[in-house]
Amino acid sequence: MRNKRRIRYLLVALAVSHLVVVFAGFIAPCDAKQQDRSLPYAPPTRMHFVGASGFHFRPFVFASLADADGYREDRTREYPVHFFVKGSSYAVFGMIKSDVHLFGVDAPARFMLLGADAFGRDEFSRLLWGGQISLAAGLLATLITLTTAAVIGTVSGFHGGWVDEALMGVSELFLSLPWLYFLLGVRAFLPLHVSPTGTFFLLIGVIGLIGWARPARLVRGVVLSARNRNYVSAARGFGASDLYLLRTHILPATFSVLLTQAAMLVPLYVAAEATLSFFGLGVSEPVPSWGNMLAALQHYSVLVSYDWLLAPAAALVVTSVMYGMLADALDS
């Protein structure tokens, strides 16, 4: 019972965080590609509540001015934070167009919750938009993997014989591949002239097709044991076809395994996409992804000077922890 409640809370938390990412265009105050070349590496904008006219509930910010040693606040003018402002246009799922943002400030100030990167782009906005890429990569790749695994595992377990031997032999090959080097190698073969969108889908395909071996074996195990159950034999005795058996009795038994595997694979694949993008082999500029946002931190001077650029790492950790806890809860 306590477990069921925990699963429910975790699912709610995951749903909320994924919805936030889906509505990145609405929640993020800026466009992910909008550069502000006067504000490279600007620190997070501070919110103030106590201004010239005393305390008020609506927070305000100051504009950032470049200083000898970084940035300082330009206290000559207060920019109150407005809600439901008009800003850059965006499309949810590429279909629903809008230009309303949850919050924002008037130009020329910029409200950067998590500071700016090397080109003055808002890190918070890029975190949300990047989350779309990274999470989508994880979820879609998992879908591909589990579909493949379900098909292969079921065929293998249900038929048995030489089909089973052959498929499991192939799965052993895939299990023994060092996935990172395989990914890097496949990426090197991809043509030069692929657009960022094309790269993204190619990446998902590659990542998804690597990890099917372990879930396939698990599915096969479940199918094998389900195949020999009494009720299955009984149904067969009554004249049930293979397809009926699969649909009604055998596949439902695999769902829990597939679900647990999904909860384990999603964070793994999100990390795989981040790794490839970190090395410059994944989604390329100017499209943000948690991986290529972290690539800037490869340089010592950036790593020690600009803490706010670690935000994507925190996001990755939080995502992995939530999915991991879900996998744990589903397992028990």
Add this chain to the structure above:
Amino acid sequence: MKALVRLALVVCLCVANLVASAPAPAPLNQGEELARVEGSTGRYGGHLVVGQRSEPKTLNPATATDAISHEVIGRLHSDLIEINRATQKTEPGLAKSWKTSPDGRTFTLKLRKGIRFSDGQPFDADDVIFSFTVYLDEAINSPQRDLLIIDDKAPTIKKLDPYTVQFSLPHPYAAAERLFDGFPILPRHILEKSYRDGKFVQAWPVNTPPAELVGLGPFRVKQYWPGQRIVLERNPYYWKTDHDNRRLPYLDELVFLFVGSEDAQVMRFEAGETDLINRLSSENYALLSKEQLQHRSQLSDLGPSLEYNFLVFNQNDLSGKKLEQISRKQAWFQDLKFRQAVSAAVDRDSIVKLVYGTRGTPLWGNVGPGNKAWVNASLPHPQRSVETARQLLKSASFTWDASGQLLDRTGQVVEFSLVTSSSNAQRMKMATLLQDDLSQIGMKVNVVPLDFRALIDRVFQSFDYEAAIMGLGGGDADPNPEMNVWLSNGSSHLWHLNEAQPATTWEREIDQLMNEQMVTLDYHKRKKLYDRVQQIVSEQVPFIFLATPNILTGAKSEIGNFQPALLDHYTLWNADQLFLRNAESAGAR
């Protein structure tokens, strides 16, 4: 009893340590014709630790190609004529004086008498003849050979007497004396045997026993620890003295530590484990100046370097290669107005600000303000103008569709990929900035980071690229090292390599001008010719020039005579004059 043994051991070790320390400079002989160096006098002693990105690949001066090997080799050998990096002028080296014939084709050099190699053996004209025989030998194919061959003809060298050599050049060569800096004189008594046996190319790997690594430079190899460091010690017979007639170098030892990346070099310098950094990026420079190292270290910003970074479009002849997609796009790349529009749309000020942290200079030509002797100061430096770019594109029959994308005259979307080296953080940033700049005139640019070797292969060999960000230059202030970029058959004529004939009239004109300036002896006439080359280049924009970084160096405050310069080697070119002010030696052992 045990305590006595231990004491004896300690005493022995101390004595051994003293005995094993660096050799003292040999006393001055009567017959030695030494060079006296002007500059502040220092004190003897101490050792300097320098970090290197990786290990040298060889210590053979005639076959080394990488900068790291040259960093060590340069401290072990000397040249006939040297370029003083601070003044950028030539100075007598192992040749104490020289005469040029009126037609500029014969060079007679008088060598210093009484000079000895680092193993005590005498130096004379035979060593010079041997060295240049090696450098000119086609079988050895030394990288320096190309600098001596003019129009496929090699110079000849004759020994007039044991201390006089004569060079006969096939053509009068304008900067001939500058050539000699870069041709270290090799010891005939050590290397002649391997040369005769045909094994010269394999001679002098890094692990050669130090006794065989003989040279005329300020230091000689003491010991090499593979994977860790190479230790150089004072050459007791070095042929330069300071103002007070004390033999140089001041330092007992010079240690090259193999630390890894530039980030690792910075961290070691911060920790005090190394004593100087040869070249810093602007971010690391800002980091070091922020972290209260100011009083412990001397950070120098020397102004614009002689390098130039640029965007190059692929205009190579692609017939016979299966690159139809790129061939189609070459219709844009070969259009002068297209290139001029790109150049007008580039935000050079942002590149200087965001990529070089304001420690850089925008460029509109291959010669920047750092090269005061040769820059054409009358060339225009147009500010960024998206409007101008749009006008240029319109006049070249480009149009824009409803969403703002640029279309060529056939209705094709103008989209191309931009490759650059993934390991060069500055050029990667430039690529991102250019992508944004060009999106404002409707061009769609895809940034593709490539491994350095893959990039070189695509740009120089397979031509499988559309646009690339590259960097060249930095060798010498003189125009001659730039010949292989601007001559139509040059090996670095990147936008259109392997031209049998100059492809355009302006390239033909550049060929004539560059060949003429090479054999013109008068500086002002040469400058006029090179000014015209720069003007053509800035009008025809085969390269869209972006910016050049400043040379940034760092060293501990206690290093005396530290004179960083704009020419390679920025910090150790006067290693023979460096000394440590404190009694303690700096750096870790």
